[in-house]
Amino acid sequence: MNNQNKEKIVLEDYESEFLYKKNKTNLNIEFNRIAFIFFVFFVISIIYSIQLLHLGSLSSNFKKTKPHINKKNYRADIIDKNGNYLVKTVSSIDIGINPTEIIDKKKLLINLQLIFPNKDYSEIRKKINKGKFFKFEKKISEENYEKIMSLGDKSIKPKETLTRLYPQKNLFSHIIGQIDDENNGISGIEKSFDKELKKIKEPLRLTVDTDIQFLIREELIKFQSIFKSKGSAAILMNVNDGEVISMVSYPDFNLNKRQKIEDENYINRATKGVYELGSVFKTFTIAAGLDAGLIEPDTKFLNLDKKLNCGKNTITEYDNKILSDLTVEEILIKSGNIGSVKIAQMLEIEGLKSFLEKIGVLYKIGFDIEEVGQPIPFKWGKCKLATVSFGHGITTTPLQLAKGYSIISNGGFEINPTLIKNKKKNKKKRVIRKDTSEAINLMLRKIVLEGTAKLANVNGYDVGGKTGTANKSAKGGYSRKKINTFSSVFPTSNPKFVLIVLMEETQINPDYIYEYRDGSGFKLKGSPRNTAAWTSVEVSGKIIEKIGPILATKYIEN
Amino acid sequence: MKQILLISILILILLTSLVKNSTKEIEDKIFTKRENTRLLSTELGNVMLEYNYLSSPERLMKYKLEYFENKLIKKEISKIKKITIENNNLRITNFLGN
Numbered sequence: 001m002n003n004q005n006k007e008k009i010v011l012e013d014y015e016s017e018f019l020y021k022k023n024k025t026n027l028n029i030e031f032n033r034i035a036f037i038f039f040v041f042f043v044i045s046i047i048y049s050i051q052l053l054h055l056g057s058l059s060s061n062f063k064k065t066k067p068h069i070n071k072k073n074y075r076a077d078i079i080d081k082n083g084n085y086l087v088k089t090v091s092s093i094d095i096g097i098n099p100t101e102i103i104d105k106k107k108l109l110i111n112l113q114l115i116f117p118n119k120d121y122s123e124i125r126k127k128i129n130k131g132k133f134f135k136f137e138k139k140i141s142e143e144n145y146e147k148i149m150s151l152g153d154k155s156i157k158p159k160e161t162l163t164r165l166y167p168q169k170n171l172f173s174h175i176i177g178q179i180d181d182e183n184n185g186i187s188g189i190e191k192s193f194d195k196e197l198k199k200i201k202e203p204l205r206l207t208v209d210t211d212i213q214f215l216i217r218e219e220l221i222k223f224q225s226i227f228k229s230k231g232s233a234a235i236l237m238n239v240n241d242g243e244v245i246s247m248v249s250y251p252d253f254n255l256n257k258r259q260k261i262e263d264e265n266y267i268n269r270a271t272k273g274v275y276e277l278g279s280v281f282k283t284f285t286i287a288a289g290l291d292a293g294l295i296e297p298d299t300k301f302l303n304l305d306k307k308l309n310c311g312k313n314t315i316t317e318y319d320n321k322i323l324s325d326l327t328v329e330e331i332l333i334k335s336g337n338i339g340s341v342k343i344a345q346m347l348e349i350e351g352l353k354s355f356l357e358k359i360g361v362l363y364k365i366g367f368d369i370e371e372v373g374q375p376i377p378f379k380w381g382k383c384k385l386a387t388v389s390f391g392h393g394i395t396t397t398p399l400q401l402a403k404g405y406s407i408i409s410n411g412g413f414e415i416n417p418t419l420i421k422n423k424k425k426n427k428k429k430r431v432i433r434k435d436t437s438e439a440i441n442l443m444l445r446k447i448v449l450e451g452t453a454k455l456a457n458v459n460g461y462d463v464g465g466k467t468g469t470a471n472k473s474a475k476g477g478y479s480r481k482k483i484n485t486f487s488s489v490f491p492t493s494n495p496k497f498v499l500i501v502l503m504e505e506t507q508i509n510p511d512y513i514y515e516y517r518d519g520s521g522f523k524l525k526g527s528p529r530n531t532a533a534w535t536s537v538e539v540s541g542k543i544i545e546k547i548g549p550i551l552a553t554k555y556i557e558n
Numbered sequence: 559m560k561q562i563l564l565i566s567i568l569i570l571i572l573l574t575s576l577v578k579n580s581t582k583e584i585e586d587k588i589f590t591k592r593e594n595t596r597l598l599s600t601e602l603g604n605v606m607l608e609y610n611y612l613s614s615p616e617r618l619m620k621y622k623l624e625y626f627e628n629k630l631i632k633k634e635i636s637k638i639k640k641i642t643i644e645n646n647n648l649r650i651t652n653f654l655g656n
Binding site for chain 2: 038045049210211
């Protein structure tokens with residue numbers, strides 16, 4: 001219809017097109033009810049699954065609630081090889097005062113005076129008047145903590161801090177070292193294992209033995225007063241794995257006192273002290289000659305000079321009674337200087353130098369504490385070669401000496417000294433021939449049986465060793481002060497331990513009574529000479545006598 | 559087929575939830591045990607510290623001087639014997655001989 005025909009009415013028959021069809025939309029009500037229920041279940045299960053996934057993705061409470069280690073207030077304990085505590089961390093409380101929060105100054109001071117009567121309160125009053133926070137008392141007892149907190153003063157601020165307790169006091173002072181107020185290691189194991197000690201949950205186990213350390217230290221203290229020495233050091237090490245069983249440097253200090261040690265006499269002589277050690281080096285010269293195949297123990301040196309001139313210096317024998325015809329073995333037993341020089345000359349510079357490098361006495365070595373001395377570098381030359389052969393003009397540390405003697409006596413295997421138990425060890429590497437090691441062990445035993453170290457012949461332990469007496473170097477030459485060293489290995493039939501005893505600036509004692517160990521029962525009053533044979537050897541003998549039974553029953557058997 | 563799949567998914571979900579629940583219970587138990595162990599080990603540490611201090615070589619030597627001055631004597635290693643049990647028989651040998 002258009003607009004022009006608006007008024008025209010047209011009537012048409014109406015025909016309905018509606019027809020009811022039952023399945024017009026294919027709607028199956030019965031089926032859809034079930035589907036709907038399933039759909040609801042499906043939605044519920046999806047929601048439940050999402051919830052499960054969400055719960056599953058959360059890290060479990062179990063992990064979260066593990067004891068939290070606060071780096072600032074945590075430091076692992078240190079134990080010896082038998083599980084005895086050397087260091088134990090306990091938490092303590094320091095009390096500080098914030099003057100700005102004080103309500104009644106007079107009342108507070110009176111109350112504090114009642115709890116801590118021995119403090120200087122004029123000083124504390126001054127600090128309060130300054131208005132700045134200050135530490136009032138460190139490490140207070142539980143009783144005093146309760147008393148001070150019951151005052152209820154807001155200005156009193158308790159702070160939990162870490163305290164290291166050293167139940168063995170001085171015994172391991174040089175090994176363990178100290179920490180500062182901020183829980184940072186400043187020396188010894190505390191410094192070199194600072195990160196580990198803040199991280200590890202189990203105590204750090206060392207290789208040292210408290211009982212043996214105590215016995216060795218006792219002997220050093222005793223003989224320090226007998227021979228009036230300035231200081232002394234001893235190292236007991238397992239020759240097969242380099243584990244240090246004992247390391248003492250005397251004088252030492254009580255770690256619980258937390259002193260600031262500045263006196264040089266308190267240095268760790270065993271690792272940091274660098275010394276000319278004298279004749280103990282002859283063992284290395286002879287071992288080098290044997291290892292290079294240049295000599296045999298019975299190789300004879302005839303018509304050895306009584307003195308040799310080298311530049312401005314003259315090399316003489318220490319004892320004029322030493323014969324001119326000597327075998328290699330006799331050179332070591334009688335500690336002949338000229339014979340040692342001859343062997344070194346056969347080796348030449350490269351031969352001796354490379355041998356000393358191999359056994360680790362020439363350059364600074366790595367160790368588990370940072371206090372390690374650096375041998376003084378020098379230029380090799382003909383004269384140097386001669387003096388080095390008998391241990392003069394060359395320096396090293398007692399720790400390196402222990403390493404060198406361990407390698408020489410253990411069959412020639414390289415070892416690295418360590419203080420840490422269960423440390424990963426490198427595969428055994430032989431650096432010296434087995435027969436060289438065996439020959440040296442026999443010679444070392446003969447030195448104790450027939451040579452300069454008879455006082456160390458402790459019955460039952462098969463001790464072998466070499467003495468070394470050296471004058472301390474001074475400006476422009478040498479002083480009369482002595483460094484007396486004895487390097488011993490036992491039992492020489494199957495070496496297990498090396499013991500180094502070094503005594504600095506010893507003096508003879510006219511009243512000390514030596515008991516000979518040859519079974520004669522002979523006693524000698526007074527030290528005949530200020531040499532290693534009459535000082536360090538005697539100390540070593542006494543030490544082995546005391547620690548021997550422990551070592552034999554505790555270490556060798558197992 | 560679809561229904562079987564759906565039912566098996568539902569069963570799996572149900573089982574997972576059961577396992578998860580029991581795991582949480584076990585974790586709680588472990589946590590409690592660990593906490594108890596931690597407290598006990600702290601206590602043990604303190605007791606050990608006390609023991610180490612009281613039985614330190616320094617103190618033992620003091621006690622020796624005080625109470626056993628002449629009773630404790632040094633034993634030569636060569637005189638120490640070793641007892642071993644072999645086939646229900648005691649065998650005594652020299653300690654150093656082994």
